[in-house]
Every structure is written in C-alpha cells, then in structure tokens.
Amino acid sequence: MSDETSEEKPKPVALSRNARRVLGVLVEKAKTTPDSYPLTMSGLISGSNQKSNRSPQLQLDEDDVLTAIEELKRVGAAREVQGSGRATKYRHAAYEWFDVDSPGAAVMTELLLRGPQTLGEIRTRASRMYALEDLKATQEVVDSLIAKDLVEPLSPPGRGQTFAHKLYPPEERQYLEARLEKQAAASDTSSSPSPAKASNTAIDALIARLESVNERIDQLEKRIEELES
Template identity: 55%
Template sequence: KAKTTPENYPLSINALMNGCNQKSNRAPQMTLDEGQVQDALDSLRKSGAVALIQGDGRVEKFRHLLYDWLGVEKAELAVMTELLLRGAQTLGELRGRAARMEPIKDIGALQPIVDSLRQKGLLIYLTSPGRGGVVTHNLYQPQELTKVRSELGSGEVDEGPSQPMAPPAGVSASGMSRDPHSPTIAYRADAAPPASKSTDNGDLQELRGEIAALKREVAELREQAESTASELQRELNDLKSQLGV
C-alpha cells in the first residue's frame, strides 16, 4: 500500500484488515477480524518489522520497516511484496506485477533481483530455473513450504547448503529477529539444483510450473470477470431505478 496508494499510508487497523481480507490478487485469501490483525501487529512490532507511528488519542497507524528488517532495496521489496501477496508464480508473472510498484523493464532486469533475493535466502525456485520457472518467497514455516510444493507438484528443487547462509538483516543465525521474544521465522537458504537432476525431470518440473501458473491466471480472470459482472449489474439496477423501470 505504501507503493500503490501512498496517499492512504500509513495504515490504520481497519485499513489493514480490509487489505488482508481483499479477495482479488491474494493467495491465500483470508478472513481476519480486528483481534487477529492486532495480534499479528503486536508480533510484527516485537520482531522489528512494523512500527506504530501515530497514537495518543488519535487513530493508531502503522508502517512497515521491511527495508531494514529484510535487508532489501526498493525493487527487491517490490518482488517480495508480490510473492507474499500471491504466492508462487512464474518469473513472467512476477515481473509484470512487481513492475507496477518499481520499474522492472523485462525478465532480464528481473533476474539479478531474483538472484540477489535468492542469495539472501528470501526466495527459492519451486521448479528448475529457466523457461517457465516458478519461484516463491522463503518465509514459510517448513510445513507450509511442504504444502506449497505439494500443491505445485514439485519436489525439492532447491537444496540448502550444508552451512546456512546469512539471514536477513535483523534476524540472527538461529532464525530469531532482533527481539529475543519474537516468534521464530523459518529462513531456508537455497542453492542451484543438484547436477544429478535429469534433463527430463527438469522439463517435467517446468511444465508443471507452467500448468500451475495457467491455472492461477484462469482463476484470477474468472474472479475479475465475476467482479465486473457484479459491478455492471449494480450499475444497471441503479440506471433502472433512476428511469423508474
């Protein structure tokens, strides 16, 4: 929201709840109440990821501290934002969406950003890198990442090195944030796919990634069509009411 609607940022709890519960451009979709949003904010504040900037009788508003917390630049944060909002996606999808927040001309311009995030342990490939490659963020808990891989039909494409890579800024090697009482976040560093992976298996993973991406696009188009149809129906009803039909 800081990038797309800066005039409405920082955000109140109510604005945050509405954003979290937005049905378009979200995967997974959620239905959170104010208490759940407040609990999440409290946890994120302890972790050093969010700050309260307005209070004392006025409406409380919050801003993120992700540049420092994750140790990323503007374009990197745009990419991470899209991955956190939508989950796994192809590089082509990711480029088009992240470019709405920061200028990313083409896949060639996206690749070094992806490589940098991968080196920081913030992004992983779910399929073999290359044509149709699918990536996602690496902030999942282990059981969540297993579910994501299962839904995509991918195996362990990215293998972590024997020694963990440096965690994001503000997070210790044990996976804890600056605050020792904040919850543990799973950061898994990833490396290139093992050389033992066969070419056929890599092609199969790419095809699975492309199929999954197409399914997501179809679902999004269906949702957009339904939303447009509902809006047109409301406008038609309003017009009929005005005309006394």
C-alpha cells in the first residue's frame, strides 16, 4: 500500500450518540441477519430502537437516522447503496474504517450498542457475532483494539475491569468519567467506614448538569431539524 493511499484512508473519529447506534446496528445486522442486509431505512430505525442488546434505549425517528447516516457517510464509516428494488439501502464500512478483523468488529459493535462493559460481558455478548473461545481470547482482541486506539480501560486491572470504545465526544466522555467515579466512590464506601459524601455529592451534581446539557442539545437539534424541514 502506498503512502498516498494510507494518507487518504479515513480515520475513526468521535461520533454522536445516534451515529454510534446506527453504525453498531449496521455491523450487527450484517453479521446476525445477513439475508436482510444491507438495511433499509425501516430496518435501521427498528434496529436502533429495539429493546434487546441496546443500552441506553433510544427512540430514533427517520430524521434522526438520516442525520446519523449522513454523519457516518461524511467520515467514511457507512455507504448508501441501491437495493434490488427502488428502496435505498445502507451498509457499513467498519472493517476498513476501524481497520479490524471479524473478532475486532464484533467487540467494537457490542461496545457501540451497549456502552462500557467488563471482559466477561464483552465475551458473552460479542460471541453472538463471533465466537470468542474464552476470556484470554477476548483479552487478546481487546488488547489489539487498545493498540489501535479504538478502546480503552476505564478502571484498574482486575476483576470487574471495564472497557469502552474511544468514539465518545468530549462532553459524553466527561459524563462517563463522572459516572465511573461515582461508582468507584460507592464501592469504596461499601468497604470502608469513612465514605466520601462531599465527593459523591459533587459527582452527582456534575452528572446532573451533563445530563441536562445533553438533553438541551437533543432538543436544539430537534428544533433545528424542524425549522429546516
């Protein structure tokens, strides 16, 4: 591969919540229901909003998904294709965009669809798309993704260590860190006679502010879309 081709290759970047969900759905359905892939708009909406294998639960409409698709197309992570009929369909370009193989794509997809998880959770959930033999094999895949700067550990090594993808925008990453700090503080409190109440209160306040900001952003995006339609 030439240097020029390497330079032109799209690099993974932070994605909005909806774009991450849509990308995860595209990869998941390509692996689990290949007969219905590439996906129609209806399939993408249904997959994004389904109750199983998703966290958080979302209620995306067609405008939300179209906006997410445009974001993914812009960064080189998804493509629009012509279906066998008149319906437009969509496919991912995750393997090229992430520069991963099948096990790496399965792990990234689960992290996109469900957020931070332990090694055991990753193995169990990703195995519906690619069979991960044991925790050692799962760790090897996660380590390869860490080396590619796609995944990071969110807690110290040991039992219950949590991993997350690195596609969160800064404001969501800040919320994630605050939530994990709160969980760690609660864990310390349960095993120590001197709880850090002031610290927990500050973290709770930060989480509340960030949730409020995210809610206002969603409302503004909806309002802008309504004005532009």
